[in-house]
Amino acid sequence: MLPREKLLKRGISVLSDIELLQILIGSGVKGRNFKQISKSVMQEIQQAIKKQSSIELKRLIRIEGVGEVVAMRVLCGIELGKRVYGIYDQEKVVVTDSQSAYTIFKDMQNLKRERVDMLCLNSRFEYISRESVAMGSLNCANLSPREVAYTALTNNSAFVILAHNHPSGDSSPSKEDIELTKNLNDGLNLIGIQLLDHIVIGLNSWKSITV
DSSP: OOHHHHHHHHOGGGOOHHHHHHHHHOOOBTTBOHHHHHHHHHHHHHHHHHTTOOOOHHHHHTSTTOOHHHHHHHHHHHHHHHHHHTOOTTOOOBOOSHHHHHHHHGGGGGOSSOEEEEEEEOTTOBEEEEEEEEEOSSSOOOOOHHHHHHHHHHTTOSEEEEEEEOTTSOOOOOHHHHHHHHHHHHHHHHTTOEEEEEEEEETTEEEEEOO
C-alpha cells in the first residue's frame, strides 16, 4: 500500500518516518523512484543529526532526484515540526525512563484500535525515530517479533521502547502482554539491542512492563 493510500485509510499516525518523507517528496524521476530518493534524503537527515549540524538546502539538492522544490518542501516540513513541538537543532530529545517515554506515547490513549509503537534510541538514549510496528482490531494487535527486530536494525537502534494502547482504557497489562515482552526482550538481546521498557497506554493512565 502506498503511503498516501495508507494515510487515507488508516490515518497519519500509522506512517513511519520514511513514509512521511515519501509523501513530502511526492514522485520519482527517470531511473530513480520516490522510495529510493526518500531513503537517500533520510540518510542525509540522519547524518546531519548525528553530526549535530543543520540540514542544508544545497546538500539536499545534490541528491539525485531532488530538485529545489522538493528540497525546500522537505526543509519546510522539518522546520514546521520544530516550531510546532519546540524542538531546535541544539536540543536532543533524550529518553531514559518510562515517564519520558509516556509523554511521547500519550497520544495513543484515544485510539479506537490497538496499536504498537516503538521508540528507536541511539547509544546515548537520544531519539532517532518513532515507528508503528503493528495495528490490530478493537482489542488485539498482531505484533511480529521479526518486524520489531527489522525496524530496530533499520534505524540503527541501540535501545528501543515499546508501547501499545488498550482501547478499553484500562492500562493493566495482560498475561499475554507480559509474556510477549519477555520473548521480545530475549530476541532483541540476540541481535545486541536492548528493550528498555514496554508501556501499556490506557485512558489518562499507563503501566510499565518491567523487562
